[in-house]
Amino acid sequence: MQRKAPHINRFSQLIRSFRVVRLLLWTLWVIYRERRRVVRARARGNYEVQPNTDVLIDVLIAFRQTAIKLGVLMIKLGQFMSTRADLLPERALAVLTSLQDEVPPESFDHVVSVIESEYKKPVDELFSKIEKNCTAAASLGQVHKAVLSKTGETVAVKVQRPNIDQLVTMDLNSLRFVIWVITKFVDTSFIDLQGFYREFRRTVYEEIDFVTEAANAKRFKEMFKDDHTVYIPNIYEDYITRRVLVIEWIDGIKLNDYAALDAAKINRLEVAKRTVNAYFYQFFETGFFHADPHPGNIFVKADSSPDEPVVAFLDFGMVGTITKVMKRSLRDIFFGFITRDAHLMVGALARLGFIGDGANQVAIEKAIALILEQYHGVTLGQMRELEMDDITQDIVNLLYGQPFRIPAQFAFTGRAVGTLLGVSTGLAPNFNFIEVATPYARSFMGLDANSARETIQEVLTQLLENGKVLLSLPRSVESLITRIDSGQMEVKLANLPQTRGRRGRNGNGGGVAVAAASGGRVSLLLMFLASMGGGVYLTNIHLEGPGWFCLGLAGLAALGTLFKR
Known part of the structure; x- marks a missing residue:
């Protein structure tokens, strides 16, 4: 008989919402207050002002303790805030990083209810064996080791926490309400709480959809198909649902288990090189990267050669x-x-x-x-x-x-x-x-x-656009001065005392006359300096084409300056 997770009743919803609102209101208010104080002081030129880190740490410790009790989205929110150097100073951020390791697992009965609800079958028909103790617990789900009944393969079963949709909706509404209250009554121009909410909401909804995670995993599998140093586990297509995901089980050693790595005589320097290379390939080459690289999500495969370690990546719910x-x-x-x-x-x-x-x-x-x-x-x-x-x-x-x-x-x-x-x-x-x-x-x-061809095209385009502006600048300046001199435009100098000194012809001051005589030469001189500097820099980094173009532009500017005399 299929078991369903119990629905959260109305009274429990109200109690939870009250606790979440109270927690968020105080936490976000203290973060906002300290940020406002520092930003305002530094806007006045006082760069010595620092946030009261002890106050922030106290409120975040209280947040962490309550978040662990409330679970699900509050834990996720704490982890999300731990990445935000725009909201918190470094010492305060460190308080929230431990949330990743403090997430308590759900009971096995809840896990079974989710599995049976998704597959419409008893759990015993799906898996010949499934371990009751989870191997990893996160804010939105947990992983259990199991054996598929059909094939006998050992797999990892990732299961969402019960009532996840209801809890996420409730807590996001509470967060949105708290941000509305703060933004309604105080100036938040220097801290984008609405943007923070939108980003957090988007990432949460992406992460609770295991269909999206399966697609991410398949994309990573394709990205690294020709790289023998990196392994991406297989996804079992017949077992993909929004709330349960079955993945190939990977035996291996966590990256931070140094004793086990040394016992297996794994070349740790080579592991570091291959892990970082894999990430730089994601950042710079593909523009699609695994966004949760804590040691629990990266393993050295157990069957690796000590001098040729294979790095395996797990958990593709959070990507960038x-x-x-x-x-x-x-x-x-x-x-x-x-x-x-x-x-x-x-x-x-x-x-x-x-x-x-x-x-x-x-x-x-x-x-x-x-x-x-x-x-x-x-x-x-x-x-x-x-x-x-x-x-x-x-x-x-x-x-x-x-x-x-x-x-x-x-x-x-x-x-x-x-x-x-x-x-x-x-x-x-x-x-x-x-x-x-x-x-x-x-x-x-x-x-x-x-990448030289693409870069040269971009540089040339920018130089041509800038060159058009610079070449037209002397003519524009002279046109402007002619309009002033003919009386078509009046220039008023604010905050300067009125002078009664000698005036030039047509009643215009001598300063404008000097500008008319020198405006073209000054702009050409600026063009010469900018082009010369750009040419020297580009040739030094071996971009000869754009470099010589800049130097040629500098030569034209120099000739223009001579003719202006």
């Missing part, structure tokens, strides 16, 4: 994507860093969704300029000597102290990179993360031969 539009903006951030152009970087960040409407972009540019000043000119060799934790802390301080927001995809990316740093250095302390990343980053930014 990097689109072509995102790639272009990321390149702008890179080139902005190289040229110390904070304005270019801020524009790219805004396009990527990091900066909301109404944000003080001048303040953000100043903050980024400080980071550029600190790290600009650092060579790759020097970068290797820097502590990645220090760099991360500087970036976290920048994010927290300014009206930034992190789109979910980039929050996932940041968490993935941070986890990879920890895993790789734990596996092999002498592992060089930057060295492995460099070839992928060069290809991604278009700095290698394979």
